[in-house]
Amino acid sequence: MRSSRFFFTTLKEAPADADVISQKLMLRAGxxxxxxxxxxTWMPLGLRVLRKVExxxxxxxxxxxxxxxxxxxxxxxxLWQESGRWEKYxxxxxxxxxxxxxxxxxxxxxxxxxxxxxxRDVKSYRQLPLHLYQIQTKFxxxxxxxxxxxxxxxxLMKDGYSFHASRADLxxxxxxxxxxxxxxxxxxxxxxxxxxxxxxxxxGAGSHEFHVIAETGEDDIAYCPDSGYAANVELAEALAPTTxxxxxxxxxxxxATPGKTACAEVAEFLxxxxxxxxxxxxxxxxxxxxxxxxxxxxxxxADHVLNEVKASKIEGFASFRFAxxxxxxxxLGCEAGYIGPVGVDAGKTRVIADRGAAVMGDFVCGAxxxxxxxxxxxxxxxxxxxxxxxxxxxxxGDPSPDGKGKLxxxxxxxxxxxxxxxxxYARALDCGYxxxxxxxxxxxxxxxxxxxxxxxxxxxxxxxxxKGIIFPAAIAPFQxxxxxxxxxxxxxxxxxxxxxxxxxxxxxxxxxxxxRDERPGSLFAxxxxxxxxxxxxxxxxxxxxxxxxxxGRRDSEAVLLEKEALLDALKAKLCAS
RNA sequence: CGGGGCGUAGCGCAGUCUGGCAGCGCAUCUGCUUUGGGAGCAGAGGGUCGUGAGUUCAAAUCCCACCGCCCCGACCA
Numbered sequence: 001m002r003s004s005r006f007f008f009t010t011l012k013e014a015p016a017d018a019d020v021i022s023q024k025l026m027l028r029a030g031x032x033x034x035x036x037x038x039x040x041t042w043m044p045l046g047l048r049v050l051r052k053v054e055x056x057x058x059x060x061x062x063x064x065x066x067x068x069x070x071x072x073x074x075x076x077x078x079l080w081q082e083s084g085r086w087e088k089y090x091x092x093x094x095x096x097x098x099x100x101x102x103x104x105x106x107x108x109x110x111x112x113x114x115x116x117x118x119x120r121d122v123k124s125y126r127q128l129p130l131h132l133y134q135i136q137t138k139f140x141x142x143x144x145x146x147x148x149x150x151x152x153x154x155x156l157m158k159d160g161y162s163f164h165a166s167r168a169d170l171x172x173x174x175x176x177x178x179x180x181x182x183x184x185x186x187x188x189x190x191x192x193x194x195x196x197x198x199x200x201x202x203x204g205a206g207s208h209e210f211h212v213i214a215e216t217g218e219d220d221i222a223y224c225p226d227s228g229y230a231a232n233v234e235l236a237e238a239l240a241p242t243t244x245x246x247x248x249x250x251x252x253x254x255x256a257t258p259g260k261t262a263c264a265e266v267a268e269f270l271x272x273x274x275x276x277x278x279x280x281x282x283x284x285x286x287x288x289x290x291x292x293x294x295x296x297x298x299x300x301x302a303d304h305v306l307n308e309v310k311a312s313k314i315e316g317f318a319s320f321r322f323a324x325x326x327x328x329x330x331x332l333g334c335e336a337g338y339i340g341p342v343g344v345d346a347g348k349t350r351v352i353a354d355r356g357a358a359v360m361g362d363f364v365c366g367a368x369x370x371x372x373x374x375x376x377x378x379x380x381x382x383x384x385x386x387x388x389x390x391x392x393x394x395x396x397g398d399p400s401p402d403g404k405g406k407l408x409x410x411x412x413x414x415x416x417x418x419x420x421x422x423x424x425y426a427r428a429l430d431c432g433y434x435x436x437x438x439x440x441x442x443x444x445x446x447x448x449x450x451x452x453x454x455x456x457x458x459x460x461x462x463x464x465x466x467k468g469i470i471f472p473a474a475i476a477p478f479q480x481x482x483x484x485x486x487x488x489x490x491x492x493x494x495x496x497x498x499x500x501x502x503x504x505x506x507x508x509x510x511x512x513x514x515x516r517d518e519r520p521g522s523l524f525a526x527x528x529x530x531x532x533x534x535x536x537x538x539x540x541x542x543x544x545x546x547x548x549x550x551x552g553r554r555d556s557e558a559v560l561l562e563k564e565a566l567l568d569a570l571k572a573k574l575c576a577s
Numbered sequence: 578c579g580g581g582g583c584g585u586a587g588c589g590c591a592g593u594c595u596g597g598c599a600g601c602g603c604a605u606c607u608g609c610u611u612u613g614g615g616a617g618c619a620g621a622g623g624g625u626c627g628u629g630a631g632u633u634c635a636a637a638u639c640c641c642a643c644c645g646c647c648c649c650g651a652c653c654a
Contacts, residue, residue, distance in 0.1 A: 011588055012589085013589045016583090016588090016647085019647080037645090037646070037647095146647090262653085263654080281652085281653070305652060306653095308651095322651080323654095328654080335654085336653065336654035337653090337654050338654075393652095483613095485613060486612070486613095519612060521612095522615050522616095523613095523615090525614070525615050539613070
């Protein structure tokens with residue numbers, strides 16, 4: 001490609017409303033243009049990157065035996081009503097009516113459509129297993145789209161769905177997809193980590209997320225450098241402390257702590273470390289219609305943080321919320337800030353302690369009286385033994401749940417997710433087959449997603465500097481750029497640049513000849529901004545010695561090479577990736 | 578949904594308090610000079626000042642309503 005025949009525009013200043021680096025750089029580099037909140041046009045330069053990601057994903061899915069198809073973005077409401085998600089899916093599901101007042105949705109995902117396709121055409125175990133996938137535009141009406149293409153409302157996704165005659169075969173395909181995803185993100189040139197993820201109501205070890213490691217990620221990941229264990233913090237188990245609860249040494253005492261409602265303030269006021277305090281979090285579950293709301297007090301060591309996913313697994317609290325001030329006063333006779341487990345009415349309030357809080361002795365907590373805390377509190381002696389559960393987020397240094405080493409934490413951007421759906425959708429939509437005995441069975445399903453457009457943003461979050469984007473060669477808009485000095489003034493440089501361009505194209509390189517009539521500084525700055533991994537400068541001064549100049553995007557200095565040596569160097573670098 | 582902020586040329590912003598010719602930098606166009614790190618000089622084009630309705634001799638500026646966007650808040654006992 002020649003710049004003069006291509007179309008791209010760059011900006012010196014990023015639009016003021018961009019809030020993450022990838023969004024700023026994508027706007028500055030002219031990869032995307034905002035059309036509405038969370039909705040973007042992919043400009044030709046950005047589209048080249050998107051297509052490269054897409055093609056790697058496609059190649060590897062095909063290699064793994066999955067078969068591509070393309071489903072509609074617009075889906076009839078009937079399928080969603082049949083699966084039950086018409087009611088369950090919230091306002092993220094964009095619904096609309098056509099001219100005949102029939103209900104439709106713009107697909108946020110395609111379980112319903114694919115299951116409908118398969119149930120119509122697959123009748124026999126002989127047609128299984130079957131793995132179908134597509135790379136298609138999705139729409140989710142996020143409350144607050146942000147971070148450019150990383151949390152857009154409209155985005156490009158690869159979604160695959162596999163169908164099986166047995167759970168064992170689903171597990172085999174799941175493992176194959178785990179390996180395929182590992183291969184995909186490796187080829188994309190990204191630093192990533194596969195982590196165990198929450199499986200929600202389905203349970204089992206049936207879900208992994210693939211995260212690109214980046215400081216700006218929205219997810220916390222716990223991993224063990226020694227054992228290879230990795231899990232989303234939502235899921236990572238905090239093991240019960242191995243040290244037993246110490247015996248009570250001091251008597252229960254009520255202490256005035258006027259105005260000290262936050263744990264940190266209480267600890268400072270009493271001159272004790274934060275981990276001697278127990279904090280109480282009041283939660284409510286609405287329960288079914290006609291039932292009274294259920295109330296519970298969750299107790300954690302004050303320096304620990306409540307994990308809401310874990311809390312939602314408490315029996316009866318699947319969809320809990322934090323209690324209102326009124327509810328707290330009604331159950332505990334005191335406002336928030338001074339509440340605790342001592343003296344609560346066991347008939348009305350469940351007391352559930354995190355494993356860490358359950359082994360504490362002589363601790364401090366709220367006295368259920370405004371302006372007072374209790375010191376020297378001990379389970380069993382001063383209040384009933386609590387229910388015990390794993391309620392907190394793990395922290396760096398916690399023992400790994402597999403018992404081998406200690407956990408570390410990092411942040412990640414979720415770019416892939418694989419999931420053993422089992423029969424959830426197949427049952428709802430009655431997707432079955434006849435087995436060897438001619439008996440009808442419900443299929444086992446898996447689903448496998450990759451956020452293709454999000455990968456582009458994640459790659460930039462991971463690879464950039466003050467000059468702009470640094471792409472891995474596999475997904476850069478061009479593998480290399482030829483930058484001639486004085487293309488429009490100097491015939492020798494022009495002829496040499498044209499010849500080199502023709503030669504690189506003929507051997508299959510995706511190269512940009514920057515033949516714009518601009519000053520060198522502008523050309524350099526633009527090539528660096530858009531993240532081209534290799535730059536070749538053709539100048540009269542180098543040509544005098546028969547040399548060209550090669551510089552990697554991360555290099556500080558260029559090297560002067562004769563043409564053949566330069567071709568060899570480029571081949572070595574680009575073919576390796 | 579609650580709180581805060583913003584909306585002026587393609588991009589970044591000033592001007593609003595205190596009403597009085599709609600500005601600056603970058604980008605764009607023309608000419609000359611320049612040519613290895615986002616050039617200089619001279620000139621030019623480009624605006625429903627988010628929308629609507631008011632107040633006023635006069636509104637980007639004041640009042641009211643609406644729309645859009647951004648940020649913060651759903652880890653709090």
